[in-house]
Amino acid sequence: MSDHRTYKKLELVGSSTTSIEDAIHSAIAECSKSVKNVEWFEVVDTRGHIVDGKVAHFQVTLKVGFRIEGS
Amino acid sequence: MSDHRTYKKLELVGSSTTSIEDAIHSAIAECSKSVKNVEWFEVVDTRGHIVDGKVAHFQVTLKVGFRIEGS
Amino acid sequence: MSDHRTYKKLELVGSSTTSIEDAIHSAIAECSKSVKNVEWFEVVDTRGHIVDGKVAHFQVTLKVGFRIEGS
Amino acid sequence: MSDHRTYKKLELVGSSTTSIEDAIHSAIAECSKSVKNVEWFEVVDTRGHIVDGKVAHFQVTLKVGFRIEGS
Amino acid sequence: MSDHRTYKKLELVGSSTTSIEDAIHSAIAECSKSVKNVEWFEVVDTRGHIVDGKVAHFQVTLKVGFRIEGS
Amino acid sequence: MSDHRTYKKLELVGSSTTSIEDAIHSAIAECSKSVKNVEWFEVVDTRGHIVDGKVAHFQVTLKVGFRIEGS
Amino acid sequence: MSDHRTYKKLELVGSSTTSIEDAIHSAIAECSKSVKNVEWFEVVDTRGHIVDGKVAHFQVTLKVGFRIEGS
Amino acid sequence: MSDHRTYKKLELVGSSTTSIEDAIHSAIAECSKSVKNVEWFEVVDTRGHIVDGKVAHFQVTLKVGFRIEGS
């Protein structure tokens, strides 16, 4: 019933060699393979690996929220 | 074995047009449809939507904990 | 593709009558029954139950991270 | 332009002799007298005054968000 | 002397089967049995127990402040 | 007087379909229409909306600081 | 109506070459030029500029609260 | 009455030359000399003294909770 929508949040870590936005896009694309109706994300943490004095991967921890079907 | 009970926590967002408690009740009722043995909840965040200068929905983010069966 | 590895994090509570480390080991062992490729953990919170003036259980809340297969 | 909506947030404290929800309603009603298009609120803090061993006022600090007109 | 009033804060957990406000009222009533001049409270945490898929108790952790007599 | 400069901070949410930086630029441009002498910003929170499994908007909450004229 | 007083909070940064208290006094004096009925302040952050190995300015971020007239 | 149990929390620092768990056990044992019905603890902080390049004492700050008798 619409007065009682319930959402679930998952915590993911996306990675990218190029940018923070690309790491976010990537995590959401991966998540959308198995979860429908993802509606929003929240960035929790940004970090990364360094190799030879250069950023090798940006790693972005994010929470994604989706409506539980039927709620 | 009872010395090593393990619990899992899920993060949910319940909503209600009437009250914070009703949003909590609603999220737990929805969760209990698919998860057994939910034992406790923790409120993480309280917010809501406003329409025409009035609260349209209270939205309560909560974590719920349940024992992993067989643990 | 290796440039876009995605990880998922789960929140667990392990318990032990003996030590904080044992509660961590126990939660990870339980988790590994159903999840493959768990790569790291982060301690979120340490607490416990007291019975007759003594620690009955250490309870350690932790997040575990694992790579989503195929990502 | 719709791709660049900008919102402003205000921090308010609502009070009520009866409930947390009433303190929220009251702050939003007061705010809506001077601000248009308030869209959401976030509870920051809940506290209150005590008189003669009883709660005299619930005081709820909240942030409210509204779209800047023309953005 | 009035320029140097000193207050003490205690941390309590109130519980109620019905509402968050009732858990707050209950903790303050219990506290007022032994402490005089309680002037304010601050909500620290809201959680609860779940039994059979329903909220059995709301548990509200709060700090209460009272003036030390003679200060 | 220069020994007592006073600054005010405002909390804004900028949005962009393309990047975090663009959402920041956008909020600051909007703010500068009505406020003079904005000197710095601080990112408070990064989140966004997801539509059809893709990021529809990045939403960046930021505080901006400006000197109160005449202070 | 007295049961529903509403307060607004502003975030300011006061500065002083001499002390933390002076930076607080200064911000409140500046604020009181344009806002009536300021009732309380909360220190959020204390920092400062250093020139030639000495503190040139203390900078204190504070929130001030005032009752919205007519509420 | 059982619907309105009230708990009080105390903040303690336990110390031990050997382990974190021993510092926790020690604080709870000391507390149990004067307080009945201690039911749980929460670790707040872990630190320690170092002498001659070695840990001399682990110091664990914890909160302990006990039911107020008669509540």
Place this chain on the structure above:
Amino acid sequence: MSDHRTYKKLELVGSSTTSIEDAIHSAIAECSKSVKNVEWFEVVDTRGHIVDGKVAHFQVTLKVGFRIEGS
């Protein structure tokens, strides 16, 4: 026994019309009337009341720690 010293922490609010340090001194002096062996304090929060556009009282919340006698 010296390997197991236990400390207790109390939360106080000191006030002063003149300075933050004076509010701290005042709370510690008041506390020392009833508690022996107070060894350290930690500032938790600094705020104050404003009357007629001026600071009327600085209010400093602090925790004080003392060794439990006999531990």
Place this chain on the structure above:
Amino acid sequence: MSDHRTYKKLELVGSSTTSIEDAIHSAIAECSKSVKNVEWFEVVDTRGHIVDGKVAHFQVTLKVGFRIEGS
């Protein structure tokens, strides 16, 4: 010995006129001039300067971690 690797973390602020990622790259490049074996970074804070209503510099505070040689 490999069972006891020890890492040290440094706190840096990188700046860039163009992007958050560029500020991160820049800080790590500067750090790598004097420190070997930097392995990871964590973003602590993102802020910036504004000149003439535009972002003049993004400033990113980050921690970088490197293995202490010989550990």
Place this chain on the structure above:
Amino acid sequence: MSDHRTYKKLELVGSSTTSIEDAIHSAIAECSKSVKNVEWFEVVDTRGHIVDGKVAHFQVTLKVGFRIEGS
């Protein structure tokens, strides 16, 4: 190059028998003996030792930031 200034932050604890400001001045003076171009400080924590019911030392933890030469 001026577009890529990099700063380093150090964490210090200054102490003083007289005031919080004096503890800050003292830490910065000590730091300036070995580090050039210190530009700002941020207070992290304020605490102190108590002897005979009086503040013996104020201890202020602060971070100081300085530009890395050549950056």
Place this chain on the structure above:
Amino acid sequence: MSDHRTYKKLELVGSSTTSIEDAIHSAIAECSKSVKNVEWFEVVDTRGHIVDGKVAHFQVTLKVGFRIEGS
């Protein structure tokens, strides 16, 4: 001069295959090779690597404090 002791804090990550305490001991031993007069530590974070469903390393982030010589 003794009224103005200054301390510096470093952030380290110690690791151990066996326990949290061992990771702390190890980081402090490594640090003491190059820094004299380390007086205390504070645990910031506890995490670890998992291999084949078992904890391979506990990793403890800690800050250590030492007095600056001559201060």
